[in-house]
Amino acid sequence: MERIFKKLGRYFGFWKIGVMNPDNGLWSLTPSSNKIGYLRAMNARGYHIFMKPEDERRFLLLDDIPEDRLKYQKEQDRFKPGRLVVETSPGNFQVWVKAGRSISNPEKRYWIRYFNSDTACDPNSRWGRCPGFRNRKNKYEQDGHYPLSRLIWVDWQKVAQVPTITLPKKPVCLQIAKVCIKKHNRSGKHVQRCDYERGDDSATDFAYVLALLRQGVDPEIITERLLNEREDWTHHKGERRQTAYLKRTIRKAVEIIND
Numbered sequence: 001m002e003r004i005f006k007k008l009g010r011y012f013g014f015w016k017i018g019v020m021n022p023d024n025g026l027w028s029l030t031p032s033s034n035k036i037g038y039l040r041a042m043n044a045r046g047y048h049i050f051m052k053p054e055d056e057r058r059f060l061l062l063d064d065i066p067e068d069r070l071k072y073q074k075e076q077d078r079f080k081p082g083r084l085v086v087e088t089s090p091g092n093f094q095v096w097v098k099a100g101r102s103i104s105n106p107e108k109r110y111w112i113r114y115f116n117s118d119t120a121c122d123p124n125s126r127w128g129r130c131p132g133f134r135n136r137k138n139k140y141e142q143d144g145h146y147p148l149s150r151l152i153w154v155d156w157q158k159v160a161q162v163p164t165i166t167l168p169k170k171p172v173c174l175q176i177a178k179v180c181i182k183k184h185n186r187s188g189k190h191v192q193r194c195d196y197e198r199g200d201d202s203a204t205d206f207a208y209v210l211a212l213l214r215q216g217v218d219p220e221i222i223t224e225r226l227l228n229e230r231e232d233w234t235h236h237k238g239e240r241r242q243t244a245y246l247k248r249t250i251r252k253a254v255e256i257i258n259d
Contacts, residue, residue, distance in 0.1 A: 002033045004132045010156040018050035018127050022225045043133045050127035057102040061128050062095040064118035081158035087150045088129045100159040122254045193229040209253040219250050
């Protein structure tokens with residue numbers, strides 16, 4: 001585990017660990033070898049262990065990438081420059097891209113769509129899953145065991161040359177959404193789905209997702225909370241339909257937050 005932390009430090013430079021529980025929220029700490037035991041204990045108790053760089057401007061996170069879409073350069077026996085690849089669950093990956101320049105959030109959203117990544121995971125203060133710890137999503141549990149997130153590849157020596165793109169200007173100021181998020185975070189109010197009952201499951205879900213996003217809750221945790229708190233899934237039976245519905249709902253809510 002210490003070797004993984006050293007590799008992550010070389011890749012990100014200054015970085016931090018996030019410890020998250022769907023009910024208790026997220027707190028961050030500076031990674032060090034003497035905290036590994038604590039992190040493993042929290043992970044064993046059901047907490048998610050995430051990571052991200054302190055300075056996110058040069059980093060792009062692509063989430064929910066299946067194995068057949070990984071751009072692996074087999075002839076060179078390596079991934080493209082500046083990549084960090086984590087297998088978060090069997091056959092599912094997160095790919096970090098370390099760019100040679102700063103990338104704005106609107107640009108990151110463009111590249112997330114371009115690579116068919118999970119658009120519900122907005123780049124604004126986005127956490128990735130930390131390798132070396134268990135993915136404690138309930139859907140991955142098998143006989144009390146959870147898959148280990150694995151570090152597949154890391155290239156800290158080179159950077160990706162991300163092309164500059166020209167995006168249409170929006171008349172809406174994104175700072176409004178950020179201020180709203182900070183305000184809700186300070187309130188510290190713990191909300192539940194039942195607080196946003198609208199008489200319709202979809203409307204209730206959407207109102208609840210908006211509230212959680214404005215508190216800065218990670219989309220992965222929002223997904224888990226909806227699965228735990230909503231009782232009737234008659235219209236979305238099966239894991240595939242539920243996953244598609246939840247991604248669609250969170251994506252629409254993210255678009256509203258960022259407009």
